[in-house]
Every structure is written in C-alpha cells, then in structure tokens.
Amino acid sequence: MDIFLQQIFNGLVVGSIYALIALGYTMVYGIMQLINFAHGEIVMIGAMVTITCINILIGHNVALPGPMLLLIGFMMAVPVSILLGYAIEKIAYRPLRKAPRLAPLITAIGVSIVLQQAAMLIWGRNYRPFPPILPSTVHEIGGATITSLQIAIIGLALALMAGLFFLIERTKLGRAMRATAQNPEAAGLMGVNINSIISMVFMIGSALGAVAGVMVAANYDQAHAYMGFLIGLKAFTAAVLGGIGNLGGAVLGGLLLGLIESLGSGYLGDLTGGAFGSNYKDIFAFIVLIIVLVFRPSGLLGERVADRA
Amino acid sequence: MLQKLENPRARLIGMAVLTIVILILPFVLTGNFESGKSWIRTIDFALLYIMLALGLNIVVGYAGLLDLGYIAFYAVGAYLYAILNSPHLAAVLPAWLISPSFPVMILMAGLVAGLFGVLLGSPTLKLRGDYLAIVTLGFGEIIRIFMNNLDRPINITNGPQGINNIQSIHVAGYNFGRPIEFLGLSFEKVHLYYYLILAFCLLIMFISMRLQNSRIGRAWVAIREDEIAANAMGINTRNIKLLAFAMGASFGGVSGALFASFQGFVSPESFILMESIMVLCMVVLGGMGHIPGVILGAIIVSITPEILRDVINPLQHALVGRKVVDPENLRMLIFGLAMIVIMLLRPEGLWPSKRRKAEFHEKDEEAKA
Numbered sequence: 001m002d003i004f005l006q007q008i009f010n011g012l013v014v015g016s017i018y019a020l021i022a023l024g025y026t027m028v029y030g031i032m033q034l035i036n037f038a039h040g041e042i043v044m045i046g047a048m049v050t051i052t053c054i055n056i057l058i059g060h061n062v063a064l065p066g067p068m069l070l071l072i073g074f075m076m077a078v079p080v081s082i083l084l085g086y087a088i089e090k091i092a093y094r095p096l097r098k099a100p101r102l103a104p105l106i107t108a109i110g111v112s113i114v115l116q117q118a119a120m121l122i123w124g125r126n127y128r129p130f131p132p133i134l135p136s137t138v139h140e141i142g143g144a145t146i147t148s149l150q151i152a153i154i155g156l157a158l159a160l161m162a163g164l165f166f167l168i169e170r171t172k173l174g175r176a177m178r179a180t181a182q183n184p185e186a187a188g189l190m191g192v193n194i195n196s197i198i199s200m201v202f203m204i205g206s207a208l209g210a211v212a213g214v215m216v217a218a219n220y221d222q223a224h225a226y227m228g229f230l231i232g233l234k235a236f237t238a239a240v241l242g243g244i245g246n247l248g249g250a251v252l253g254g255l256l257l258g259l260i261e262s263l264g265s266g267y268l269g270d271l272t273g274g275a276f277g278s279n280y281k282d283i284f285a286f287i288v289l290i291i292v293l294v295f296r297p298s299g300l301l302g303e304r305v306a307d308r309a
Numbered sequence: 310m311l312q313k314l315e316n317p318r319a320r321l322i323g324m325a326v327l328t329i330v331i332l333i334l335p336f337v338l339t340g341n342f343e344s345g346k347s348w349i350r351t352i353d354f355a356l357l358y359i360m361l362a363l364g365l366n367i368v369v370g371y372a373g374l375l376d377l378g379y380i381a382f383y384a385v386g387a388y389l390y391a392i393l394n395s396p397h398l399a400a401v402l403p404a405w406l407i408s409p410s411f412p413v414m415i416l417m418a419g420l421v422a423g424l425f426g427v428l429l430g431s432p433t434l435k436l437r438g439d440y441l442a443i444v445t446l447g448f449g450e451i452i453r454i455f456m457n458n459l460d461r462p463i464n465i466t467n468g469p470q471g472i473n474n475i476q477s478i479h480v481a482g483y484n485f486g487r488p489i490e491f492l493g494l495s496f497e498k499v500h501l502y503y504y505l506i507l508a509f510c511l512l513i514m515f516i517s518m519r520l521q522n523s524r525i526g527r528a529w530v531a532i533r534e535d536e537i538a539a540n541a542m543g544i545n546t547r548n549i550k551l552l553a554f555a556m557g558a559s560f561g562g563v564s565g566a567l568f569a570s571f572q573g574f575v576s577p578e579s580f581i582l583m584e585s586i587m588v589l590c591m592v593v594l595g596g597m598g599h600i601p602g603v604i605l606g607a608i609i610v611s612i613t614p615e616i617l618r619d620v621i622n623p624l625q626h627a628l629v630g631r632k633v634v635d636p637e638n639l640r641m642l643i644f645g646l647a648m649i650v651i652m653l654l655r656p657e658g659l660w661p662s663k664r665r666k667a668e669f670h671e672k673d674e675e676a677k678a
Binding site for chain 2: 029033035091092095096099100102103104105106107109110111112113114116117118120121229233236237240244276279280282283285286287289290293294297298
C-alpha cells in the first residue's frame with residue numbers, strides 16, 4: 001500500500017509539472033493551431049538560467065536563504081524566457097501565418113535545434129547539478145514520503161494554474177484571448193489587436209514553461225541542454241491527451257500522465273515477473289495516448305473540431 | 310531545371326550529362342579529395358535519405374498524412390536484416406531463415422515494414438493533422454524503446470549495444486563487402502553500395518512517378534485536399550490511406566535493410582525521433598509531393614551538415630587560431646538557422662511542383678483581395 005501511495009505522490013509531482021508545460025502548448029495551439037515545438041527548449045533554458053544565476057550568487061557569497069536565492073533565479077529566468085517566447089513568435093511563426101501548414105512546423109523544429117545547440121555552446125555537454133539550497137525536509141504520510149520541495153512544487157504549480165484560469169476567464173485580456181481563439185478575424189473586427197494577443201499568449205506560456213523547467217531541475221537535482229526535448233514531448237502528449245486547445249484538458253492530461261507513468265513504472269516489474277522493468281517508463285505516455293485517441297480522437301476534454309485537415 | 314529546357318535535344322543532352330556525372334561521381338570524389346572515402350560514405354547515406362524522403366513523400370506529400378514516426382519503419386527493416394544476417398540469433402532461428410538471398414531479404418524487409426505501416430495506420434485512421442502527427446511520433450518512440458530494451462527477458466535486439474557483425478549483401482556470388490575488380494577499376498564497398506542504393510533510389514523514383522498520376526495517386530491527392538468530398542466521390546478512404554502508410558513504410562523498410570547491410574551495425578541510436586524529423590524536413594524543405602524537390606531536399610539536409618563539419622574547424626583556426634566553440638554544436642546551430650531562413654523565404658519549399666506553387670499563390674491573392 002505504501003508503494004502505491006508513494007507512486008501517487010511522485011506522479012502528482014511530475015504530473016503537475018507536465019500540466020504546467022502542457023498549458024503552454026495548448027494555449028498556443030488553441031489560438032494558432034500550431035505545435036510550438038520550441039516550447040520544450042524554453043523549459044530547458046528556464047532551468048539553465050536559474051541554475052547559473054543561483055551559482056553566481058553563491059559564488060559571490062551572497063548569504064540569503066535558499067528560497068530567496070531561488071526567487072532571484074526566477075526573476076532572471078522568467079524575463080529571459082518571456083523575451084525568447086516573444087522573439088520566437090515574431091521571427092519564426094508570424095511571417096508564416098498564411099503559409100502552408102507544415103512550414104511553421106519546420107521553423108519550429110529549426111528554432112528548437114538552434115536553442116538546443118546554443119544551450120550546448122553556453123552550458124556545455126554535462127549535466128548541471130541543481131545547487132543544494134532548498135531545505136529537504138521529508139514528511140511521512142501513510143507510510144510514503146514526500147519532501148517539502150515536492151509539496152512546494154505541487155503548490156506553486158496549482159497556484160500558477162489558478163492564476164492563469166483567473167486571467168483567461170475573468171480579465172479583459174483573457175476575454176480577448178478567448179475571442180481570438182474562437183475566430184481571429186471576427187475578434188480583429190471587434191477591435192482586438194490579434195498580433196499583440198498572440199505575442200501575449202507566447203509570453204505567458206513561456207513564463208509558465210520557465211518555472212516548470214526550474215521545478216524539473218529541482219525535482220531531479222539536475223538539468224541538461226537536451227532535457228527540453230523529452231519533457232516537451234511528454235507535456236505535449238499530455239496536452240493532446242486532455243484535448244489540445246482546452247486549458248482544463250491540459251491540466252487533467254498532465255496529472256493523468258504523471259500518475260500513469262509513475263504507477264506504470266512502479267508496478268510493471270511486479271506484473272510481468274521482472275521481465276519488463278521501469279526502463280519502459282517512457283512507453284506509457286505513448287501507449288495511453290494512442291489508446292485514448294483511438295476511442296476519443298479529440299482527447300478527453302476536447303471538443304470535436306470541424307473537419308479541416 | 311531540366312524541365313525548363315524546352316528543346317528536346319538540349320534536354321536529352323542534359324540528361325546524358327547528368328547520368329554520366331552520377332555514374333562517375335564516386336570516383337571523382339575518391340580521386341581528388343584527401344578524405345575521399347568519407348565523402349562517398351556521405352553520398353551513400355544521402356542516397357539512403359533520398360529513398361526515405363521519397364517514401365515519406367508518399368505518406369505526407371501525396372496523401373497529406375503527417376507522419377512523425379517514419380524512422381520506425383527504417384528501424385524495422387534494419388533490425389530485420391541485422392537479425393537474419395548476423396551471428397546474434399543464428400543459433401536460435403531456424404536455419405532456412407538465416408541469411409536469405411538478397412531479393413528475398415529485400416522483399417521481406419519491405420513486407421514486414423509495410424505490415425508495421427498498416428499496424429500504425431489502422432488505429433489512426435480517424436485522426437488527422439496534428440493528432441496524427443503526435444500518435445505517429447508516439448509509435449516511433451514505442452518502437453525505439455522496445456529496440457532499446459528487448460535484450461531482456463529474451464535477447465532479441467541486444468539492447469543499447471545494438472547488433473554488430475552484420476554481413477554485407479551477396480548478389481549473384483559477389484560479396485558487396487569486398488572490393489571487386491572490374492575493367493581495371495577497383496570497386497570498393499562504398500562504391501558498390503553507391504550503385505546498389507542508387508538503383509533502389511531510381512526504382513522508388515520510378516514507382517513514385519508512376520503512382521502520382523495513377524488512380525491511387527489521384528485518390529491520395531483527393532484525400533489530402535478534402536477527405537469528406539473524396540469519400541463522397543466513392544473513394545474508399547480507409548483502404549487508400551492504409552495503402553499510403555503501407556507503401557511509405559515498405560520503402561522505409563527496404564532502405565533500412567540496405568542501411569544495416571552497409572553499416573554492418575545497428576543500434577537504437579540511429580532511429581531517434583530527430584531522424585524522423587530530419588526526413589520530414591527533407592520532404593517539406595524540398596517541396597512536398599514533388600519528386601525532384603524532395604530529392605533536392607534530401608540532398609541538402611543530409612549533406613549540408615557534413616559540408617559545415619569540414620568548413621567550421623578550419624575557419625575557426627584561420628580566424629582565431631584555435632578551437633573556440635565545438636564545431637559539432639555550431640554546425641547544428643547553423644543548420645537550424647538555415648531551416649528557419651529557407652522556410653521564411655520559401656514556405657512552399659525550395660522546388661515546389663507547379664500545381665502546389667499555383668495553389669499557394671492563389672491563396673496569396675485571395676488574402677490580398
């Protein structure tokens with residue numbers, strides 16, 4: 001039983017991170033019907049900038065408590081990723097809005113290669129350890145353990161999601177975003193500045209992605225220039241699972257994916273008598289995805305989209 | 310370019326020159342460059358990529374089904390060849406299955422990969438666009454994870470270490486792994502494979518060209534443009550889509566088998582998602598659905614990074630006198646930038662078919678109006 005609970009905890013932690021990244025994918029998709037393949041790289045750069053920033057502070061013997069250092073790290077990483085998100089949209093996507101559908105996909109892949117390689121040039125090939133600045137108090141609940149860091153991750157992720165929902169549902173900006181997602185032309189006629197709304201969506205998504213990247217790095221105690229790829233892929237899977245374009249779907253998909261993955265990898269060894277181990281962890285995301293899409297082609301919470309290829 | 314030459318005679322001469330250039334290319338490269346052999350290897354791989362790109366072009370370019378897991382079929386062909394033509398499982402498999410003759414092997418690779426294509430296609434028929442993209446991507450990853458982990462409980466793929474000691478192809482008593490003397494020239498493995506893969510490239514080109522204007526090809530285009538209308542016109546969209554998947558996959562499988570026999574070694578490393586993406590880039594950059602465009606795309610995408618590899622290091626030494634940045638990263642960086650720039654300048658691809666170009670610019674004018 002305690003293993004079960006333990007895997008649930010782990011799944012919730014990873015799942016809330018997936019959900020946070022998935023929101024970035026799903027918002028962009030909702031408005032532009034575009035897979036922002038470079039989003040995973042934003043996540044990675046958020047983590048890398050934060051780690052570098054904290055290391056510099058520690059190197060200068062700045063005596064601040066860990067969470068404060070982390071906050072300063074965020075204050076550096078979030079603007080960097082926002083700027084990147086803005087630049088990516090402006091350079092690689094905006095000129096191609098009327099182009100054939102696959103063209104922006106290729107520029108997205110191009111951007112993601114460029115960011116990945118640039119990160120390799122700046123930060124090198126090795127894993128960057130996350131500085132040990134955060135208190136690692138271990139709590140025991142029902143035989144399973146969870147660290148205060150993990151609780152903080154879940155809490156922060158939920159708070160950010162709540163903030164995003166408030167922004168989208170209750171503010172003027174949010175209404176403009178929803179209008180643009182529904183029908184860009186009509187929204188434009190009603191006086192919504194489509195370009196600035198799209199820029200805004202990219203910037204918000206990038207900010208959430210950067211925070212999620214720091215969470216990944218803190219949770220696994222390390223970051224790497226290639227980490228954005230797999231985490232982006234998982235988060236995108238989560239977004240599709242929930243029904244891409246649907247914010248609630250992204251959260252549901254993220255949490256579900258995290259839980260399935262951690263339960264699956266925890267129990268697969270026992271179920272198959274040790275023949276298949278936790279090295280199949282990454283397979284669950286895709287198997288679940290395929291099964292869900294076979295029965296619900298638009299995802300769990302997605303609406304049926306009009307038949308346009 | 311050749312299409313522009315209206316004069317049939319000029320066209321004929323152009324074709325003849327092109328043929329001669331292609332035929333003597335490997336010897337020109339060996340003779341004049343220090344690293345000649347590595348360049349022929351690069352060209353050989355470029356030819357394999359042309360095969361892959363033409364195969365994917367059927368799925369993406371003709372039928373409009375966005376497939377991000379295409380490399381899985383390449384992997385299936387390669388592993389099939391590797392398992393049947395290496396000592397790895399020779400003790401376990403029945404003797405009649407080991408080292409089949411070349412035509413049988415190629416046929417098997419095509420069929421098995423085609424079967425996998427149907428396997429992938431059948432559950433995804435309802436999906437379209439980006440959903441299809443992500444599911445095919447997942448399928449490719451599943452295949453890769455299995456390749457990586459199927460060394461336990463039964464060792465089938467030998468896990469991350471991969472399978473080595475794969476035999477070269479034997480045709481009519483000739484072993485393609487050993488140099489063959491012919492007309493006073495020594496044809497080494499890289500040369501022999503150049504001509505072999507070239508032959509398969511031409512075959513696939515021929516099939517692609519014939520398909521384009523056939524009933525099936527037109528059905529694919531109909532589905533690409535408007536699936537519902539195509540269905541209403543009496544096209545069995547399900548079977549036609551499955552056929553596209555199977556066909557594209559079988560081309561991938563054949564090139565995979567050639568790859569394994571050429572390389573002598575396969576491991577999951579060669580079949581990562583990035584490879585699928587690269588093949589897709591070849592198709593889209595060159596000009597989807599247009600055979601010469603796709604070939605151009607494949608050549609550019611597979612050879613540019615190699616040229617950059619040869620340029621960047623000397624350039625750094627010349628400019629700064631020492632190695633400042635890792636050339637490997639730099640060349641990928643430049644490559645990524647090139648992809649963005651090309652797409653921004655020519656979103657319809659470098660060499661689009663006349664029809665596609667027209668469609669694209671028609672839309673342009675609509676937007677203006």
